[in-house]
Amino acid sequence: MAAVLKTPYFLVDEDDLIHNLEILKRVQDETGCHILLAQKCFSMYSTYPLLAKYLAGTTASGLYEAKLGYRYMAQPFGKENHVYAAAYLPEDLPYLAGYCDHISFNSVNQWLTYKELCQEAGVSTGIRINPEISTQEGHEIYDPCAKYSRMGVRKEEFLSAYQRGLLEGLKGIHFHTLCEQNSDALEQTLEVVEKNFGEVLKHMDWVNFGGGHHITRADYDLDRLISLIKHVKDCYQVEVYLEPGEAVALNAGYLEASVLDIVENDKQIAILDTSAACHMPDVLEMPYRPEVLGAGEEGEKKYSYLLAGPTCLSGDVIGGYSFDRPLKVGDRLTFLDMAIYSMVKTNTFNGMKLPAIYYRKGKEIKKIKSFDYEDFERRL
Numbered sequence: 490m491a492a493v494l495k496t497p498y499f500l501v502d503e504d505d506l507i508h509n510l511e512i513l514k515r516v517q518d519e520t521g522c523h524i525l526l527a528q529k530c531f532s533m534y535s536t537y538p539l540l541a542k543y544l545a546g547t548t549a550s551g552l553y554e555a556k557l558g559y560r561y562m563a564q565p566f567g568k569e570n571h572v573y574a575a576a577y578l579p580e581d582l583p584y585l586a587g588y589c590d591h592i593s594f595n596s597v598n599q600w601l602t603y604k605e606l607c608q609e610a611g612v613s614t615g616i617r618i619n620p621e622i623s624t625q626e627g628h629e630i631y632d633p634c635a636k637y638s639r640m641g642v643r644k645e646e647f648l649s650a651y652q653r654g655l656l657e658g659l660k661g662i663h664f665h666t667l668c669e670q671n672s673d674a675l676e677q678t679l680e681v682v683e684k685n686f687g688e689v690l691k692h693m694d695w696v697n698f699g700g701g702h703h704i705t706r707a708d709y710d711l712d713r714l715i716s717l718i719k720h721v722k723d724c725y726q727v728e729v730y731l732e733p734g735e736a737v738a739l740n741a742g743y744l745e746a747s748v749l750d751i752v753e754n755d756k757q758i759a760i761l762d763t764s765a766a767c768h769m770p771d772v773l774e775m776p777y778r779p780e781v782l783g784a785g786e787e788g789e790k791k792y793s794y795l796l797a798g799p800t801c802l803s804g805d806v807i808g809g810y811s812f813d814r815p816l817k818v819g820d821r822l823t824f825l826d827m828a829i830y831s832m833v834k835t836n837t838f839n840g841m842k843l844p845a846i847y848y849r850k851g852k853e854i855k856k857i858k859s860f861d862y863e864d865f866e867r868r869l
């Protein structure tokens with residue numbers, strides 16, 4: 490069935506999504522915490538009616554995501570809508586205060602500037618802190634605790650503002666420090682947050698643990714997460730929020746592509762109708778090598794290839810892979826785990842066509858969107 494659809498396309502699978510959502514719901518049910526979808530990772534709003542059955546709401550990185558969450562989750566399903574940005578545009582604030590029930594600010598200055606507007610609109614406001622504890626290695630661009638980070642207020646500045654009474658009316662603390670991590674990293678982070686901000690936390694309504702919790706990964710230690718959430722709720726009498734992106738749609742999507750040509754330059758190179766630069770930019774940005782269904786590491790199976798895009802960027806190479814049979818023009822390849830940070834990041838560099846978006850529910854495959862020349866022209 491899938492073989493007749495024109496490549497390239499994304500396919501998101503409902504059963505895989507439900508698998509993740511059941512796990513997230515279990516965490517909420519056992520702890521009373523609130524789990525929000527971080528839309529910057531996965532904004533396929535046609536799935537929001539399903540997500541709304543399991544999650545507490547959505548969170549946004551700015552006005553457009555906040556509006557999307559409002560239109561497709563908060564308003565129709567009565568769910569929560571949060572937003573955080575490193576800085577807000579002044580003209581966006583009145584709209585954000587209309588769309589969102591919780592707004593987190595990145596600095597004391599931004600909070601002071603907009604707190605009255607938020608209070609009048611009945612919005613609960615928070616400030617993002619920088620706990621200054623790095624628990625990840627290798628991905629500096631994803632480490633908000635890295636040197637010179639602009640993300641969050643550090644202890645000294647926060648406590649000084651607090652002690653001077655400047656934070657009167659503040660309802661929440663937000664931190665986000667993790668990326669694809671297990672609950673041991675959260676535990677280390679919480680230890681520092683409690684030590685440095687514990688006194689303040691007692692006077693807050695809520696604390697948001699951010700994203701980067703790989704909760705739905707097979708080796709994730711759920712019991713530890715559950716006990717950490719319970720501990721914070723009991724000890725500080727606060728509502729606890731988590732806002733994972735990846736964990737919601739982990740391993741729930743595929744990117745299907747076809748081989749357009751095979752060339753040789755010391756290695757066999759298969760040129761595909763999909764591009765790392767345009768359709769899966771994290772492959773180059775993070776960087777990482779996505780898994781391909783049925784393929785091994787380069788050299789592992791009999792026939793090895795570099796898989797590459799058709800763009801003029803020399804570095805538009807997805808990675809080295811091997812197969813049991815030689816690839817030929819027209820063969821289809823399935824890239825795994827492509828629901829997250831893919832559709833939200835596609836671009837039309839080189840005038841590349843955007844992959845269509847399909848949804849699989851049981852045996853049925855439904856087209857959600859397809860794109861054409863107009864989408865390219867309209868943006869430029």
Ligand SMILES: *Cc1c(COP(=O)(O)O)cnc(C)c1O
Binds near residue numbers: 665668669701732733
């Ligand atoms: C990126 C981000 C998230 C989601 O992170 P995942 O790694 O996708 O779970 C949540 N909150 C904030 C503030 C973020 O920047």
